Amino acid sequence: MRQMFGLVTKTLTTRIVRSLHTTSQLSTLLVNESDGVRHVVLNNPKKRNVLSLAMIERLREVIVDSPSLRCVVVSSNGPVFSSGHDLxxxxxxxxxxxxxxxxxxxxxxxxxLQKLNVPVICQVNGLAAAAGCQLVAASDIVIASDKSKFSTPGASVGLFCSTPAIPLSRSVNLKAAAYMLMTGNTITAYEALKCxxxxxxxxxxDINSETQNVVNAILCKSKSVIALxxxxxxxxxxxxxxTAYCNGSQVMVTNLGxxxxxxxxxxxxxxxxxLWSHSTDRYK
Amino acid sequence: MRQMFGLVTKTLTTRIVRSLHTTSQLSTLLVNESDGVRHVVLNNPKKRNVLSLAMIERLREVIVDSPSLRCVVVSSNGPVFSSGHDLxxxxxxxxxxxxxxxxxxxxxxxxxLQKLNVPVICQVNGLAAAAGCQLVAASDIVIASDKSKFSTPGASVGLFCSTPAIPLSRSVNLKAAAYMLMTGNTITAYEALKCxxxxxxxxxxDINSETQNVVNAILCKSKSVIALxxxxxxxxxxxxxxTAYCNGSQVMVTNLGxxxxxxxxxxxxxxxxxLWSHSTDRYK
Amino acid sequence: MRQMFGLVTKTLTTRIVRSLHTTSQLSTLLVNESDGVRHVVLNNPKKRNVLSLAMIERLREVIVDSPSLRCVVVSSNGPVFSSGHDLxxxxxxxxxxxxxxxxxxxxxxxxxLQKLNVPVICQVNGLAAAAGCQLVAASDIVIASDKSKFSTPGASVGLFCSTPAIPLSRSVNLKAAAYMLMTGNTITAYEALKCxxxxxxxxxxDINSETQNVVNAILCKSKSVIALxxxxxxxxxxxxxxTAYCNGSQVMVTNLGxxxxxxxxxxxxxxxxxLWSHSTDRYK
Structure with missing residues (x-):
């Protein structure tokens, strides 16, 4: 269990905090943390928030745990949430x-995103395409505005969205996933909710307040309990x-301890x- | 195949029948069987139909097969279907x-519930929370009134709904399950239908007549065929x-026999x- | 990868083309191919487009790849898409x-249907029952008219829809699948979309134009990319x-080549x- 909650080293934490200090409106990735909530904002609207290798590596640097972290909110500036890889x-x-x-x-x-000890909330307000749609599907909880759209159109440029298909096919039903992947067609926010x-x-x-509701629900719980x-x-x-029930009983007993x-x-x-300790300390 | 349809021993059946005879409005679990339909009613509304260990063990005693059993209907009295474990x-x-x-x-x-030879129908008319929601998710068929609500709020009291997550994540899509488990928020009956x-x-x-429709559809079929x-x-x-198709062919051939x-x-x-025999007798 | 795209031999292709030439309104299966789209039409409305062994084997003969094939559309004539096996x-x-x-x-x-290199679109305009519903669930993409209905009522005649349950339970949520299989009740097109x-x-x-939209979306892509x-x-x-991400990375790299x-x-x-080659030729 101890390993499960392994937190990031001081060095890493320092690096994130330093990166926070250097954040500015000129950066293509804004990172802002307060009260345990780390807001990660894709901020390259002119390039449709493309997931270049540099952006991917930057996201990997900032989506890491820290002792005070309670949840991560990923959002974006501009009409396109993210257009995916840089072709x-x-x-x-x-x-x-x-x-x-x-x-x-x-x-x-x-x-x-799945391995992180804290929930990752994706707030979508625009088009999430290809690897941008993958980022949505790979998050724990997704709050979308009704003007959001989703697509996996890679095959249209000769590159099938095979990796986006991985979290997509684990989130939505197969008939919807195959439709999106094989046609490349865009679905609406309500269709995305249905599937x-x-x-x-x-x-x-309402999107900010809805995200805040989710954040608040997480903040009033114990970090270690949510991580478990x-x-x-x-x-x-x-x-x-x-097997799941056998393991589940053990997890419940561990949780109660x-x-x-x-x-x-x-x-x-x-x-x-x-009054939460948010720690993995055991009773007595 | 014989093993698959293994029916309860006479001793067990006698115990259930005896328990039926001692059922009264004072009991926290009402069990009433007629024409092959066993109605199991959680009847502890003052304690929100809590799934205490005693209640769990009582349910395990009555949710067993018997020669005349054709389906089980689980419902509850009071505004809360079940609040889950007794903290x-x-x-x-x-x-x-x-x-x-x-x-x-x-x-x-x-x-x-899954291993039982007959279908388990869960009739929900109120709040099903935590292990109460688990009981719903673990049933075969769920008929809910529009005033029903569902939640897995264990993390709010420091005990994540890990075991309820097992049938929940096998019933609903991942984004809905993570939302319910990590926020503890309640969803409506129509949201539950969507996910x-x-x-x-x-x-x-209409809930009783809808449940009766499902019961009637089951009663007009052969018990052994539904069990298979x-x-x-x-x-x-x-x-x-x-593998599934290979096994499926064999099951169809066995069924036809x-x-x-x-x-x-x-x-x-x-x-x-x-005219059904409801038995596992084979042709000729 | 080469193996993945293995195309049918000339002999097989010739056989299909010959079968196309012999197709007439008198046939119980119409096969018509143009511009890479093979339309396969169940045409035995008097017998509710029953999936007799002869019909199944005929379908297996025509649902095979050929060098020019880009997608397959399965539809039917008459009010019943297909009633399933011939009892x-x-x-x-x-x-x-x-x-x-x-x-x-x-x-x-x-x-x-799943192994075929090209997408299989099922166009449903009527009742798809039992193995008929299985054919729908086993297709990649399903376009249904609002008057379509779906059911798996085998248990009503003593033969549980065990094999239809295989693709059904991989397409729809478990509570909907169990409801359909155990009651045999029919669901509407909109209920089918929801689940x-x-x-x-x-x-x-609008069903023909909607199917055509899907076909067009497939036709403007590369065959080899969609197959991959x-x-x-x-x-x-x-x-x-x-494992999926590890394999996915390799597939993306292969695709880019x-x-x-x-x-x-x-x-x-x-x-x-x-300008697509539609081939598995690699760059340089």
């Missing part, structure tokens, strides 16, 4: 080694039912607000 | 051994497609009502 | 060997996430229409 990086001007590096790094970014790609759809004017639950949630999906679990139950019974 | 049983007042016993027994209950948690939503006044199909349905979900299959086809061709 | 073939008048042959052949047909069985629902008058993506899409579904990928990217950057 100019994927020509014969670069090498096969370079292409591999782009996809390996992008895959690691997507995996890191499972997003958690909630609200009007553009998030890791089990994703680990059990492909297990057979008997946390100081924060006993604090939460005591507070509930005593009708008071719990 | 008072999960404090440091009890031991880790006790906690483990609670979750192991609850897991066995949930598994037994796959329930089979049908009707008005409160239900077991294959759940067994093939995680198999690769080739049942006396009830040949009776059903003969009746269909002869435009008459089939 | 008269499944009585004791035929042997267990014959029954096994029917289901094995049907399973191979369904598997072939994931179909990709799009349109009015009957389709095969990866289905292969990665049951893999764990790390195709001549058609570099043509597509060059055309996109140069703002011109790509």
């Amino acid at each position: 100019k990086e994927l020509t014969t001007q670069t090498s096969e080694e370079y292409h591999r590096k782009v996809f390996d790094s992008c895959g690691q970014l997507m995996l890191s 499972g790609l997003v958690s909630r759809v609200v009007s553009e004017s 639950g998030k890791h089990f949630f994703y680990s059990q999906i492909n297990q057979n039912l008997e 946390l100081r924060d679990a006993q604090e939460g139950i005591e507070a509930f019974i005593g009708k008071r607000t719990p | 008072k049983e999960l404090t440091t007042q009890t031991s880790e051994e006790y906690h483990r016993k609670v979750f192991d027994s609850c897991g066995q209950l949930m598994l037994s 796959g948690l329930v089979s049908r939503v009707v008005s409160e006044s 199909g239900k077991h294959f349905f759940y067994s093939q979900i995680n198999q690769n497609l080739e 049942l006396r009830d299959a040949q009776e059903g086809i003969e009746a269909f061709i002869g435009k008459r009502t089939p | 008269k073939e499944l009585t004791t008048q035929t042997s267990e060997e014959y029954h096994r042959k029917v289901f094995d052949s049907c399973g191979q047909l369904m598997l072939s 994931g069985l179909v990709s799009r629902v349109v009015s009957e008058s 993506g389709k095969h990866f899409f289905y292969s990665q579904i049951n893999q764990n996430l790390e 195709l001549r058609d990928a570099q043509e597509g990217i060059e055309a996109f950057i140069g703002k011109r229409t790509p």
